[in-house]
Amino acid sequence: MQPPKIDIRGLDFFFDKKQVIRDFSLEIPANEILAVFGPANSGTTTLLQAMNRLTDLRPGARAEGRILLDGKNVFDADVNVTELRRRVGMVFEVPTPLPLSIYENVAYGPRLRSRKNHAALDEVVETALVRAALWDDVKDRLHTAGARLSGGQQQRLCIARVLALEPEVILLDRPCSGLDPISTAKIEESLRQLKEHFTIVLIPHNVQQAGRVADQVAFMLMGSLVEHGATDEVFRNPKNQKTNDYITGRFG
């Protein structure tokens, strides 16, 4: 059996004195979609942002424990944070195209790292847009502003922007929460295809989405892991009463 892509061991996370993640341990296998879900303030977003250390930007943030990416703790002092964030890409809840053209949005990450020649960059941008299922929509207007796209297209642009980094892990924080069902379906279809190449951690905006796309699910409550397992198993036969209550809609 392959070693896990990400191995979270005994993670405690604090903002100043407030603890938002408690003794959290979870193995995330490569090339699968893991959905981490729970009610608001369960610590899901913090967990995701800790994986690529975006939490470094938050005042008062402090982590104890380890998050191993291919066996290497991301909190180690010798970790190059910008390189970590390239390997572990993030898609945010609100689609946020930078105030640049579609092309420049996708090229943003690659341009940060090196001066690629035009042809190579064109290819990276095209590949990323194709994989994010946006290419056909935008190929004739790559140099118009990203902000002019519809909400669903903007979110796919954000996914393309992450794909252009050629990452290993993609983190998505409620990527469809503001989108219509058709856009949501398109993004979910993309995710199913993308998991062949990437490890995907998704915070779904509702339980149904976890059921539709995830191979494994993890249920969090008040910063602790309540239950974790294969999606079918957890949904059909939850071991924990709270999980059962949550997925059947009795609370949350």
Place this chain on the structure above:
Amino acid sequence: MNPSTSQRIAKVVIWAAALLVIAVLLAILLFILIKGVPQINWQFLTQIPRNMGRDGGISSTIVGTLLVTAVAVLVATPFGVGTAFYLTEYTKESRITRIIRFSAESLAGIPSIVFGLFGFIFFVMYLKLGWSILSGGLTMAVMILPTIIRTSEEAIRTVPAPFRDVSFSLGGTKWQTIVRAVFPSALPGIAVGVILGIGRCVAETAAVILTAGSALRMPTSLFSPARTMAVHFYIMAREGISIDKAYGTAALLIILILIINVGANLLVNRFVAKGK
């Protein structure tokens, strides 16, 4: 009072206020332009003043104005924008940021003549730059610095926080994030600060007389003394040398400011349009 009456009164008062402001502005502009524009001709633009300004044109004062303003803006903008980025991106709120901000605010409230006196003592006398474009420009730079800092800081603060998160999450360093994600979004606001600064430089008289002098010769280098258009206008009108030339200078000054504003806006729009 019943709501629809108060609504009607409010509407009248607000419209009246707006119309009055526009009317006053138009009256001033039209008065100056009607009196001044007929004075403007090729000679007026290309000849240096003769006979203390009674005859000839005002070419040397146009050059003087542009050079003093250019020095001021080129010196103040990098320092001002740099300080604004330091205050917003590179440091947390602390005693030091409060001191810097308080200093900038205090500087903004000081009358320009005080800057003129400082410029005269420091640049003209102590650094021995004499009455020169450089002394004048540096003095103006100190004068407009607070404006540029405050407007730039405001502009940077209004850049949506998610832009920064996105840039960092794509592997950007702090510097890359500032240059590529924050600065382009803040640019229109920063430009407003710079344009305000240009306006103050072009309009300044007292501080310029103390630091750049009021020579009528065409400046030959940054160390030449110079007279700016505002100073020329002031002297023409104050000494009663030539009221016609004074109006001509004033009209040209207004046109110049208009051109600078429109030009700066075009430049910013061209830069920003790519992202809109």
